[in-house]
Amino acid sequence: MSSFVSSPPSEKMPKTTAPPGSVEDDQSQTQTPLPPPPGYGVTGVLRRWRHEDMLKRGSLGLRALGFLFSLLAFIIMASNKHGRGRNFDEYEEYRYALAIAILSTLYTGLQSWRQIHELSTGRRIISGLNLALIDFFGDQIIAYLLISAASSAVPMTNRIREGADNIFTDASAACISMEFFAFFILSLSAMLSGYNLVKQTYI
C-alpha cells in the first residue's frame, strides 16, 4: 500500500521533465496512429494566419487588376462610335462585349471595395461559407462570360479588318484584348477562391 501511495510523484516526474523520444512520445504514438495535419499547434496556427493573409492580398490584387482591365474594355467599347457602319451598337457581338465588360467592372469593383474595406477595418460584411461560395461562383461565372464575350467578338473584327483597318477595328481589337486579359486574371482568381472554398468546407 505504501508503494502505491508513494509511486505517483516518482512516476509523474519523467512525464513533465522527460526529453523528447521517451515514455510520453511512445504513448502519443500508440494513441494517435496518424500524425496531426499541418496547421495545428501554435506555430501551425501562426503559419496558417500568414498563409491566409497572403491569399487575401493575392486575391485582392487579382481582382483590382481585373477591375482595371474590365473598366478599360468598358470605356474603349462604349466610346467606339465613328459614324455609319462604324458604331459598336450596329453589331450584336460588340453589344454583348460591352454588356459583359460592364458586368465584370461592377463585380470586380464591388469585390475589390469589399476586400479593401475588410483589410482596413478588420470587420467582415459577409462571412464564412457564404462569402466563399459567392467568391468562387462569382469569379468563375464572370471568367466564363468574359471569354465568351471576347471570343464572340473576334470573328467579326477579323472580317471587317480584311476590308479596312481603321480606328473602329482598332478599338474593337483593344476591347477584345482587355477582355482576354480580364479573363486570365479572373480565372486565376477563381482558382484561388475555389481553393479557399474547399479549405473552408474541409476544416
Add this chain to the structure above:
Amino acid sequence: MSSFVSSPPSEKMPKTTAPPGSVEDDQSQTQTPLPPPPGYGVTGVLRRWRHEDMLKRGSLGLRALGFLFSLLAFIIMASNKHGRGRNFDEYEEYRYALAIAILSTLYTGLQSWRQIHELSTGRRIISGLNLALIDFFGDQIIAYLLISAASSAVPMTNRIREGADNIFTDASAACISMEFFAFFILSLSAMLSGYNLVKQTYI
C-alpha cells in the same frame, strides 16, 4: 527503491484495461487540445473511402456525358457540307468549333477510358498529385475552349439565319448547342477535379 520497482506493473494496469472516459482519455485531451478532424479513425476512413468512390463515379459519369456531347458536336459539324456558301469550312468560326469539338472528344474519351480502366482493374496508370493536376487543368482548359468555340460561332449563325433558315444553319445551331452542353458538363467536372486537387494537397 522497492516502491520504484514494483510500481510500473500496477501503474500500467489501468492503461490497458481502462474503460473509455477514464485516465487515458484525460491524458489524450491534455496532449491534443484540438479534436482530430473528421476522416480519421476506422469509421472516418471507411466514410472517406465511400465518399471518394462516389466522387470517382461522379467524375466518370460527367466525363462520359461530356464525351457523348463532344462527339455529337464533332460529327454534326464535320458532316455540315451542303454546297457552295453552305460548307462549314468557308467560315472560320465553324472551323474553330470543329477543332475544339475534336480536342474535347479526344480529351474526354481518353479520360473516360483511363477511369474505366482504373475502376475495372484497380490499378492506376498515373497516380497522386500529377493526376489531380492533369485532371483539374485539363477539365478547366477544355471547358474554357468549349465556351469560347460555341460563343464565337453564335453570331454568324444568327446572321445567316436572318436571311435563310436551312439545313446548314440548323446543323450549325445543333453543333453549338452540343458544345454548350459539353461545356456545362466539363465545368462541373472541373469543379469536382478542383475539389480533389485541393483535398490531395491538404491531406
